[in-house]
Amino acid sequence: MKIITISREFGSGGRELGKRIADILGFDYYDSEIISAVAKKSGVDENYIENVLDNHGWQDIPISFVGTIGSAGYMNASAVKLLVQQKKVIEEIAALGKDCVIVGRNADVILSEYKPFNIFVCAELSAKIERCMQRAKSDEKITERKLARKIKKIDRMRANTRTVLSGQGWGERHDYHLTVNTTDWQIKELAKSVAQMADDWFKIER
Amino acid sequence: MKIITISREFGSGGRELGKRIADILGFDYYDSEIISAVAKKSGVDENYIENVLDNHGWQDIPISFVGTIGSAGYMNASAVKLLVQQKKVIEEIAALGKDCVIVGRNADVILSEYKPFNIFVCAELSAKIERCMQRAKSDEKITERKLARKIKKIDRMRANTRTVLSGQGWGERHDYHLTVNTTDWQIKELAKSVAQMADDWFKIER
Numbered sequence: 001m002k003i004i005t006i007s008r009e010f011g012s013g014g015r016e017l018g019k020r021i022a023d024i025l026g027f028d029y030y031d032s033e034i035i036s037a038v039a040k041k042s043g044v045d046e047n048y049i050e051n052v053l054d055n056h057g058w059q060d061i062p063i064s065f066v067g068t069i070g071s072a073g074y075m076n077a078s079a080v081k082l083l084v085q086q087k088k089v090i091e092e093i094a095a096l097g098k099d100c101v102i103v104g105r106n107a108d109v110i111l112s113e114y115k116p117f118n119i120f121v122c123a124e125l126s127a128k129i130e131r132c133m134q135r136a137k138s139d140e141k142i143t144e145r146k147l148a149r150k151i152k153k154i155d156r157m158r159a160n161t162r163t164v165l166s167g168q169g170w171g172e173r174h175d176y177h178l179t180v181n182t183t184d185w186q187i188k189e190l191a192k193s194v195a196q197m198a199d200d201w202f203k204i205e206r
Numbered sequence: 207m208k209i210i211t212i213s214r215e216f217g218s219g220g221r222e223l224g225k226r227i228a229d230i231l232g233f234d235y236y237d238s239e240i241i242s243a244v245a246k247k248s249g250v251d252e253n254y255i256e257n258v259l260d261n262h263g264w265q266d267i268p269i270s271f272v273g274t275i276g277s278a279g280y281m282n283a284s285a286v287k288l289l290v291q292q293k294k295v296i297e298e299i300a301a302l303g304k305d306c307v308i309v310g311r312n313a314d315v316i317l318s319e320y321k322p323f324n325i326f327v328c329a330e331l332s333a334k335i336e337r338c339m340q341r342a343k344s345d346e347k348i349t350e351r352k353l354a355r356k357i358k359k360i361d362r363m364r365a366n367t368r369t370v371l372s373g374q375g376w377g378e379r380h381d382y383h384l385t386v387n388t389t390d391w392q393i394k395e396l397a398k399s400v401a402q403m404a405d406d407w408f409k410i411e412r
Contacts, residue, residue, distance in 0.1 A: 122379045171379060173328045179385035189410060193403040200399050204392060 002027070002099040002202045003116035005108040007162075007171070010154040011128030013182045014121035018103040020191030025101075025199060030093055032104030039085035083161065108176070109166040115206075117198045120176040125151065127183040177201065208233070208305040208408045209322035211314040213368075213377070216360040217334030219388045220327035221309050226397035228307040231405060236299055238310030245291035289367065314382070315372040321412075323404045326382040331357065333389040383407065 004021060008014025015031050022029035090110045093100060102111075108118040123131070125148060132147050142150075159170035173179055178197065182190060210227060214220025221237050228235035296316045299306060308317075314324040329337070331354060338353050348356075365376035379385055384403065388396060 120379070124380055173326070173377060173379060173385045174330055174387060174389075176385075177387050177390060179379045179382075179387075181380060181383050181385075183380075184383060184410075184412065185407070186410060189406055193399070193406050196402060197399040200395055201391070204390075204395060206390065 001094075001097050001114065002198075003094065003107075003111055003114050004101045004119065004198050005111065005116045006101065006103045006119045006121060007106070007108060007158075007176070008104070008121035009123060009128065009171070010151045010158070011132045012121045012123040013131055013187045014119075015103050016187045017119075017121055017180075017182070017191055017194065018101045020188060021195045021198065022101040024191060024195040025099070028093075028096075028098050028100040030090075030100060030102045035086050035089050035093075035102075035105050038089050083165070087165075106162055106165050109162065109168070117201050118176045118178075119194065119198075120171055120173075120179040122171065122179065122181050124181075124183045207300075207303050207320065208404075209300065209313075209317055209320050210307045210325065210404050211317065211322045212307065212309045212325045212327060213312070213314060213364075213382070214310070214327035215329060215334065215377070216357045216364070217338045218327045218329040219337055219393045220325075222393045223325075223327055223386075223388070223397055223400065224307045224309040226394060227401045227404065230397060230401040231305070231307075234299075234302075234304050234306040236296075236306060236308045241292050241295050241299075241308075241311050244295050289371070293371075312368055312371050315368065315374070323407050324382045324384075325400065325404075326377055326379075326385040328377065328385065328387050330387075330389045 004018075004025075004027065006014050006018040006021075008017075018031065019029055021027070086105050087110050090102065090105060090107050093102065094111050094114055102116075108116055128151055129144050129147050132151070133142075133144070136142060155170075162168060162170040168175055171179075178194070180190065180194065210224075210231075210233065212220050212224040212227075214223075224237065225235055227233070292311050293316050296308065296311060296313050299308065300317050300320055308322075314322055334357055335350050335353050338357070339348075339350070342348060361376075368374060368376040374381055377385075384400070386396065386400065
């Protein structure tokens with residue numbers, strides 16, 4: 001089984017990169033919004049995770065820009081419970097035994113025993129703001145300044161969560177096989193190169 | 207003109223990666239030992255840099271493991287003079303107008319106006335020690351502990367030099383297009399993927 005994990009700065013295009021790599025390689029695709037949504041529901045119904053994964057119903061869970069921004073809110077009292085549930089979801093994804101790309105939620109740490117190919121995606125702040133502005137719907141009013149604060153806040157939280165889970169820093173080059181800066185790329189082109197690289201990497205005997 | 211720069215942690219295989227990428231793409235190849243050697247000689251004879259570059263005589267300058275370790279010694283009184291001379295050498299390389307790979311000596315900073323494709327190469331300490339031990343000749347007695355200290359010292363100096371030249375940190379992900387961790391790779395395989403990626407990158411219209 002081949003697992004590619006993608007960790008990323010908010011707005012860097014990591015999710016689009018992951019989706020495209022999954023499409024190119026024919027891998028299943030999971031991202032942090034899917035995992036969070038499943039984990040939240042699983043708090044209500046213990047069989048939910050299993051049902052959802054078995055039926056691949058998670059493909060239908062709506063993902064919105066608002067939802068992504070909103071995910072910044074979960075690091076409160078119920079944060080630990082949600083982290084545990086997310087971890088369980090990620091472990092169940094791996095247990096399916098199918099090649100997949102998992103974006104976010106520290107899948108690289110949680111699934112380290114599977115020897116995943118780990119990618120970190122970053123970009124310059126200006127590029128991240130531009131990407132977020134493009135993704136935002138016209139009826140979502142958000143200023144660049146507010147967005148910059150939001151980006152930094154979400155990344156700070158991601159860093160904190162990683163430290164809680166692994167004791168490691170976040171985005172540190174030694175923790176990933178590859179770190180890509182999307183600032184000067186088109187994600188579509190980058191995805192081809194990275195998919196090829198990952199494919200080559202899985203062929204190496206270890 | 208296409209320029210690929212490679213910055214790297216000592217012992218990470220960055221030089222081998224650079225040489226292989228240059229071979230694959232048919233680019234000229236320059237590394238830090240070549241640049242240092244030319245810069246040192248240029249202090250004696252002002253025409254030396256030009257002569258060497260014109261005649262491609264730098265291909266014949268011997269590179270030894272001892273020389274690499276020895277390069278740790280230059281950050282003393284004459285450091286600034288040498289940095290200026292190295293910078294001049296790098297600028298003259300670019301002025302040749304030929305596609306090239308340049309390893310080390312902050313070529314990414316010095317040649318930023320040429321929009322090079324910038325790569326940072328890292329590896330886990332254990333992998334770097336192993337690589338250095340393999341490269342060392344049998345008559346060079348060096349313990350792993352001593353080597354680990356040396357690796358850290360050289361990297362600290364590289365970081366300092368970069369800060370002097372650019373005011374930037376060293377190895378920070380936003381400063382490079384790509385950061386590769388060679389720990390789990392074979393450099394030969396990695397070189398193919400990275401060369402392809404760089405080649406694709408140069409094709410993007412900007």
